[in-house]
Amino acid sequence: MIHRGSAVGLTLGLLAASLAACAPRVAEAPRPGALPSPAPAPVPPAPRPPMSDGTVAALPGWAEEDHRAALVAWAAACRVHPGAPERAACAAAADLAPVATDDLARAFFETRFTAVPATTADGGPGLLTAYFAPEYPARTTPSAEFDAAVLARPADLVREEGRVLRRTAGGLVPYPGRTEIEAGAITTEILGWMRTEDLFFMQIQGSGYLTFEDGRRVRAAYAADNGQPFVGIARPMAERGLLPRDGTSGEAIRAWLAARRGPEARAVTALNPRYIFFRIEPDDGEPAGAAGVPLAPRRSIAVDPASWRYGDLVFLDADAGNLRGARRGYRGLVTALDTGSAIRGPVRADFYMGRGDAAGEEAGTVRHPLRMWRLVPR
DSSP states (O other), X not given: OOOOOOOTTOOOHHHHHHHHOSSOGGGSSOOOSOOOOOOSOOOOOXXXXXXXXXXXXXXXXXXXXXXXXXXXXXXXXXXXXXXHHHHHHHHHHHHHGGGOOHHHHHHHHHHHEEEEEOOOTTSOOEEEEEEEEOEEEOBSSOOSSSOEEEEBOOTTEEEETTEEEEEETTEEEEOOOHHHHHTTOSOOOEEEEEOHHHHHHHHHHSEEEEEOTTSOEEEEEEEEEOOOOOOOXXXXXXXXXXXXXXXXXXXXXXXXXXXXXXXXXXXXXXXXXXXXXXXXXXXXXXXXOTTSSBOOTTSEEEOOTTTOOTTOEEEEEEEOOOSTTOOSEEEEEEEEEEOOTTXXXXXXXXXXXXXXXXXXXXXXXXOEEEEEEEEEXX
């Protein structure tokens, strides 16, 4: 779950969905990004004639693709594919990548692959959303602004038969909820201090990048959760009159929490009893997806593993986005390297935008009707 949150100043309706959803990405492995927004249904794109012969050169917008960039990205990630034909093509791509021109890369794809369309049950378009890796400021000591502790996985937390339990002198008991943990009911290492709103959103995301006051940069990666159910806070905030019913975006929730740091903010975040613990890792570039391979910005997607395999070479065609500020569309070659609890179905993808505020702001505008093709070695 690299998964779900926000960078400072984030304006993502995407994150509001994470807060309202019942299946947050952090319930899985660490995954950067956010759950897709339950925005209005996308407008289907104008019908296009289906490709009949699988010719890669006939893919929509193929001539405008940056073929060399696509080849380099796939060559760096395709080794995770389990299929022998794909591994052979991967080895050839790795050999070609250092010397490839755009023409050579284009010829590589056109001569070695066939494009096989993915289809939905009703034949209609699927859905493209997007995610990103958030970045936050952090401190080594607490202050009025940085008042939320980033906690390591406690030594007394155990998993048994799918349950998260606490080991005590009297035996195993259910692990405490957010309120008890934040009140000091457990003992564990403090990894740093964050703003309340940043930590809350990073816990929804499952991971994030921290920059400390001395310039040190690290990755806070998902280590464990307390086993409590995820409860979105957007609806109860509206029901209590804390925010208008049509104003529960991620930006609005973040601003409300930021203006009320301390007991008032914690009383609201406590509406979600799920609590995420972290571990500190080096900041060595882009985060890895579920396939264990670093995600290349704008060349990696999360998919449903029931329909796709990690390392699959995929062509996306997504246009007619209907969220405010949305770009016209996204089209090109990407690699399947990640998954998420809301990514389900054969024509469903979550597009990795990269790290930081700009990536997050764009990710929040992506909700586009989608067509997908799997490029299969000949």
